[in-house]
Amino acid sequence: MKQHVVVEDWDGDGGIRIPDEVLQEMGLGVGDSLYLFEEYMGTTRCLVLSKTPRNIKPIESKEALGKEE
Secondary structure, three states: OOOOOOEEEEOOEEEEOOOHHHHHHHOOOOOOOOEEEEEEEOOEEEEEEEOOOOOOOOOHHHHHHOOOO
16 A cells, blocks of 8 residues: 655644544554654655564665765
8 A cells, every 4th residue: 555645744743644544454553653754665765564573684685785974
């Protein structure tokens, strides 16, 4: 599922509002935990939400793409 979201200003902090239909599809409710990961799909940097923590491979893919932090 793809969903476009906008980073909003919440009292000086950046906030992302997750639509109810996304929470329902993921089986989540208010108070549940989500984990945010940065991953690459091809050469595009993406943010991925997950219900479970996981270890991502070291940033070898960025080096292979010639990307630097």
